[in-house]
Amino acid sequence: MSADRHGHTHRLDLADATVREWDATVVAVDPERGIVLDRSAFYPGGGGQPPDEGVLLWGGVRTRIAGTVKGDDLYLVPAEGDPVPPPGTAVRGALDDERRTALMRTHSGLHVLTGVVLRDFGAKVTGGNMEPLVARMDFDLPEVPADFRDRITEAVNAEIAADRPIEVRTLPREEAYAIPDLIRTATDLLPPDIEQVRIVDIVGLDTQADGGTHVASTAMVGRVEVVKLENKGRGFRRLRVRIM
Structure with a gap:
């Protein structure tokens, strides 16, 4: 299967994260799972990033999309x-722009954070989760200095202010795995059957495998505030952050 497809759906979100409205045709409807489109910009969720929400407009009717289900096809949940809309219906898809943009800023901000923690402390990610403009990231950090939170906040925001480009590309698996520290989690979660690996590169700071949506440069993130540092035991530290 092509890297930009999921079942019958051409995934516009992977090619261009700025797409907010598009035309599509309903390919199928599953009463239990949802609606399948031939083209969709709805991010289905994954890697800690929640799915998009939005609407489908058709024949003067509005169908709200509350999420997605991934299976053999990409199902939009009404x-x-x-x-x-029945199969064959022409629809206009539209994302909740405020939610998507907030999630893109948050996701890119977390990549800056993980890049700084790896660079300055040599620690990889052990877990994480995000919602629009708030998130947590867990790291394998047995020892941290007393001023750790302030140092991380300062370093992350310095990288954001540097306005580094954020570039996305796809590489063959073997070529991608030649990149040092490509897998940022402590355990490699990339399925073994993935032949093409999507790479998100914050130029000059961080390169990692990732399937989510991102802003075009670090300056678009805004400002990251590390609001809390928690000790979760056995050297695991949890950073709770807010995007300003």
């Missing part, structure tokens, strides 16, 4: 009680 809000409970909303009408469902």
Whole structure:
């Protein structure tokens, strides 16, 4: 399967994270799982990033999309009680722009954070989660200095202010794995059957395998505030952050 497809759906979100509206056709409808489009910019969720929300507009009707289900196809889940367009219907898709943009800023900010922690402390990620403009990241950090939170905040925001380009490309698996520290998690979670690896590169700071959506440069993140540092035992530290 092509790297920019999921089942019958051409994934516009992988090629261009700025797409917010597009035309599509309903390919199939599963009563239990949802609606399949031939083209979609809805990010289905993964890697800690939640799925997009939005609407489908068709024949003067609006169907709210509350999430996605990934299986053999990419299924858009309609809000409970909303009408469902039948197969063959031409629709106009539209994302919740505020939510998507906030998630892109958050995701890119977390990549800056993980890049700084790896560079300055040699620590990889052990877990994480994000919502629009708030997130947590867990690191394998047995020892941290007393001023760790302030040092990380200062370093992360210095990298954001540097306005580093954020570039996305796809490489063959063997070529991708030649990149040092490509897998940022302590355990390699990349499925063994993935032949093409999507790479997100914050130029000059951080390169890692990632399937999510990102802003075009670090300056677009805004400002990252490390609001709390928690000791989760056995050397695991949890950083709770907010995007300003």
